[in-house]
Amino acid sequence: MSDPPSSGQRGVIRWAARYDLLLTIVTLGRERALRERMLDLANVKSGESVLDVGCGTGTLAIAAKRRVGNAAAVHGIDASPEMIARAQKKANRARVSVAFDVAPAESLPFTDGKFDVVLSTVMLHHLRRAAREQCLREIRRVLKPGGRVLVVDFGKRTSDHGGLMAHLHRHGRVNLSDLESLQRDAGIDVIKSGSVGIGTLVFVLGES
Numbered sequence: 100m101s102d103p104p105s106s107g108q109r110g111v112i113r114w115a116a117r118y119d120l121l122l123t124i125v126t127l128g129r130e131r132a133l134r135e136r137m138l139d140l141a142n143v144k145s146g147e148s149v150l151d152v153g154c155g156t157g158t159l160a161i162a163a164k165r166r167v168g169n170a171a172a173v174h175g176i177d178a179s180p181e182m183i184a185r186a187q188k189k190a191n192r193a194r195v196s197v198a199f200d201v202a203p204a205e206s207l208p209f210t211d212g213k214f215d216v217v218l219s220t221v222m223l224h225h226l227r228r229a230a231r232e233q234c235l236r237e238i239r240r241v242l243k244p245g246g247r248v249l250v251v252d253f254g255k256r257t258s259d260h261g262g263l264m265a266h267l268h269r270h271g272r273v274n275l276s277d278l279e280s281l282q283r284d285a286g287i288d289v290i291k292s293g294s295v296g297i298g299t300l301v302f303v304l305g306e307s
Contacts (some may be wrong), residue, residue, distance in 0.1 A: 133297055134162045137220060140295070140302055141249035143167060147215035150241065151175040152204050152234065153222030157186025157197065163218070164195045174209070176202040205233040209241045217242055220251040221300070223281075224273050235285035242307040248287060250278050254294075254301035278303040 137159060143149060145168050151160040154175030164173040175197055177183050183199045190197045202208050204222065217238045223231050238248050252273045278301065279289050287305035295302050 150214045152219040207237045217248045239285045275301045
């Protein structure tokens with residue numbers, strides 16, 4: 100795929116190498132634990148097909164591939180060609196087969212009912228409201244009946260939240276109730292929601 104970034108995005112991150120370094124810094128070296136926490140929240144199991152929407156440099160998609168096994172398909176899409184190029188290099192180095200494509204989150208290049216699980220992590224706050232709604236409709240479309248979607252993003256900061264991760268994302272946050280509404284409005288049933296347990300990150304787990 101070579102679709103241009105959607106106009107629904109406020110900005111497309113081009114600095115892929117520095118992005119990985121930033122994640123290491125803001126998670127205080129706990130990026131691996133964060134990835135596994137997200138896969139646990141989504142209850143990703145062996146043999147399931149997975150899509151990572153807004154996959155960045157591919158770290159979560161690669162971790163998902165290791166969990167689901169060689170027989171299962173894992174795809175990652177991002178609007179940034181630089182992110183996708185780095186993701187593919189990382190997958191090649193890790194010797195895992197993940198299909199990465201450049202594509203906008205509001206127009207997923209997949210057939211209906213293709214995936215068991217769709218992941219979207221710290222991506223929705225980059226989109227305008229209408230684009231967020233379209234993204235969730237697209238996620239619902241590509242989910243199998245009974246499939247799951249996990250959305251993770253930066254929630255509101257309170258006095259209990261601190262650290263570098265909280266400070267760096269003052270510019271982009273999504274209310275937990277808004278994340279729940281987005282899923283419900285797209286025809287997705289909310290199963291569980293709450294704090295991820297790291298910084299201000301919140302999650303909503305839904306089922307088609």
